[in-house]
Amino acid sequence: MPRSLAGDLTDPEMAQPYMKKDDDDSDIEYSPFFGIEKGAVLQEARAFHDPQLDARRCSQVITKLLYLINQGESFTKVEATEVFFAVTKLFQSNDAGLRRLVYLMIKELSPSSDEVFIVTSSLMKDMNSKTDMYRANAIRVLCRIIDGNLLTQIERYLKQAIVDKNPVVASAALVSGIHLLQANPEIVKRWSNEVQEAVQSRAALVQFHGLALLHQTRQNDRLAISKLVSSLTRGSVRSPLAQCLLIRYTSQVIRESSNTQSGDRPFFDYLESCLRHKAEMVILEAARKITEMDVTSRELAPAITVLQLFLSSSKPVLRFAAVRTLNKVAITRPLAVTNCNVDLESLMSDQNRSIATLAITTLLKTGNESSVDRLMKQITSFMSDISDEFKIVVIEAIRSLCLKFPLKHIYENHVVLQYNCTNTIPEQLLEDVTVYVDATDAEEFSEVCSKPLKSLPYDSPGQIFVAFEKPEHVPAIGKFSNVLKFTVKEVDTSSGEADEDGVEDEYQLEDLEIVSADYMLRVAVSNFRNAWENMDPESERVDEYGLGARESLAEAVSAVTSILGMQPCEGTEVVPSNARSHVCLLSGVYIGGVKVLVRLSFGLSGPKEVAMKLAVRSDDPEVSDKIHEIVASG
Incomplete structure (x- = not known):
């Protein structure tokens, strides 16, 4: 704990020692502020009136007062006023650490308009100080305690501070503008030129706070927000923090836009480009926003790919962020996440219980009946070690699983x-x-x-x-x-x-x-080509079938997939429009635990006549024959 906040923990004047022995000689740890009383601290505050100020002693007392306030201790009007007047006398000290605590104390006490004038001159003096730390903190405090009349007097200083060379001062002015916007919007909106200049700053926090303020001043004007986003997505934003904000604003514009898809395209292209950013936070934010939008499978795929890469990251925070996002996607679009199942399975034994829980519950949403028992056993092993928040996640995943498999329950006998x-x-x-x-x-x-x-x-x-x-x-x-x-x-x-x-x-x-398809489990494979080549070629059975007149190739693919009851792989269930031929890849597990892979080659033999070539490989040649029998009888 910083010396300026807590003082020396071995100081006999502190409220309690950090370590205390109880009757049975066991060690109990206490906060250095344990047991302090408001009345005693208010008595100590008399030190603020001493002609020769002890900066260290005053810092300890203010720290105790701040602790009491943040613990919910209430001060009467008289007590607050007396403490406020006493604190204002500390402006005569030049100790930097004490001055920072004075700023905090004034903000927490929130003086009334009758009391503000007492510290206004001191704060305005600090706002024009050559010490940047004084300037930044004075700006923050003034903007929290002044009213609209006084704001007009210091507006010129605030506008200058926004474009100050010191990023700490500039950020302080911008953050103050965000707070002031609620009560004095007309004054803050006059700073538009300075705020736009701050958005072009090279300092990461200044650009971040500048963009936030610029957006808030225009938040009720959709057209203005759209123009702002359109101008900034061209590459002027360099700060990763600001870029994350811009991603959120861009997704908001896309969501609220009533234009055609072609009108939204530049905005979505920006989100997609952020998936290739060098900053991990920007990549994650872009992937998260894309997964929340109503996009096609093709548009969703790049976001899922980067999230899949983060699943194997050495950083726990990246693994957690990625698996949490995929967990949400799996609720509505489980097929989009199935390609990540191998990586998710490796996270089931992750040392971080939160990551392991999210990985297992995601697998419950994207997996199949054959993996349910194993996943449930894994969950049971650490259910008592996770928080209530993640227990709810587990329960919701089990509920969705029950709804996913309500009736088909087929066993060997x-x-x-x-x-x-x-x-x-x-x-x-x-x-x-x-x-x-x-x-x-x-x-x-x-x-x-x-x-x-x-x-x-x-x-x-x-x-x-x-x-x-x-x-x-x-x-x-x-x-x-x-x-x-x-x-x-x-x-x-x-x-x-x-x-x-x-x-x-x-x-x-x-x-x-x-029907026969009920005896097939829909089980996806992560790499169909490798799985096909690793299957015994002797088990392969190939034949051709005429499917007759069909409305389209897509309708023929859907019909055969339904008859076989197998899982489409690698998005091959989607047939391009106006295609005259198509290959669909299917996988599954037949009754008895026999793995089956199918290659369906479709083609138009006439205006609407569809022909199909069926190639099957499995762990059992008899099952390969059985698949052909199902198609022939279907």
């Missing part, structure tokens, strides 16, 4: 059907709620058990499960008809009590069909 039920009628209570499943058209399935709901109150969702046994490792298919049966009891909405007697009722649900 069994299939479990899940029915999500909600009672939407306030006047009714449903009891003994169950689903009767008719498997006549699903000959290979036999029901083994079901789990009904004993009670289903209004607006309280519940789940019903029905389990079927099937031949092991066999992708059995079939259609199930479902009837929801329950007992209805009338409810008194005023008391919430239900009648004792109820009426049996039933509701016909939609038929459910299990």
Whole structure:
């Protein structure tokens, strides 16, 4: 702790020693201000009146007063006034450390208009001092305590300070302008020329504060903001701090603009160019803003790429910032983040628990059913070590996972059907709620058990499960008809009590069909080409199919992908407009844990006739044959 703030911790006049022994001789650490009382400190403040000021002693007393104020201690009007008058006498001391504490004390006491005039002359003298530290702090204090009338008297000094050669003085004047803008906007707006000059400063903080003030003076004028951003995005901003601000203002203009996409293009190009900036903070800010915008997959890709690079950074702060941003992206666009899964998996064991938590919850949003168990076990191992904030992140990720996989639950020997039920009628209570499943058209399935709901109150969702046994490792298919049966009891909405007697009722649900694609898990691969080449060539099966008349290649790609139930890789599910040929790459895991890779080559053989070449590689040649059977029957 600086000597000017805390004094000597071994000084017997300080409130308490830093170390204190308790009765059982164990060491307890205390703040050097532990146990100080307001009354005692106010008595010590009499030192401010001594003819021969002890700068060190006065610094200790002011430090204690500031501590009490920041701990929420309240001062009466009389106490505040007496302390204020006493503090003003310290301007006669030339001790630099004490002078800085005097500035802080005056700001914290916030004197009334009747008291301000007492220190005004001293502060204005310091504002014109040859000592830059005095000038900067005096400006900050004056602008916090003066009213509009006095502001007009010192306006000339403030305008000069904004363009001062010393960056500390210039920043002080600009920050003061930001505060003054709330109460005296017309005066501050007259400083426009000086503020614009500050935005061109070579000092990082001056440019940062200048841009912030310039933006605030125009914040209610969309056109003015747009012109400001347009002029500054051409390269005049050099400070990384100011550039981060400019990125935020640019994204705001894009978001609020009602122009066409071509009108927004220069602004978005600027954001994209910031992804190649040499300052890491600028890159992160640009990537974060791009991911928050409504952009295409192609526009989003560069931002995801730089975030992926930061995941392997040696700096924990960069890893944290990157994984937190990707975690937010995964909520709405999980497919855009899947290419980062390998890097995210390496962060699951990161020493920083916050980083590890965000990495795992991101994987829960972007991963698949085959990885859920492993991720859940990893979370459980350190759930007690993370803060409540990150526990909420984990819970939300698990919730989104449950919504992602609500029904398909397919195992090697069994299939479990899940029915999500909600009672939407306030006047009714449903009891003994169950689903009767008719498997006549699903000959290979036999029901083994079901789990009904004993009670289903209004607006309280519940789940019903029905389990079927099937031949092991066999992708059995079939259609199930479902009837929801329950007992209805009338409810008194005023008391919430239900009648004792109820009426049996039933509701016909939609038929459910299990198809071959249900036995395939959508599992992405990070590098399809490497995965394909590492797969046994002997397992490859190739054939050609005529898909008949289709509206477009895109419709044909979507149809085949849906039939196979596999995960598109590397964005190949997107077909360029007016394309006459296209290659789509798919990956997945078939029942029994068999990895499968598919190359689909589409082409137009006529005006709307689509032909397809299907190449399959897998861990099991029989599964490669099975994939062709699925396509042929589909």
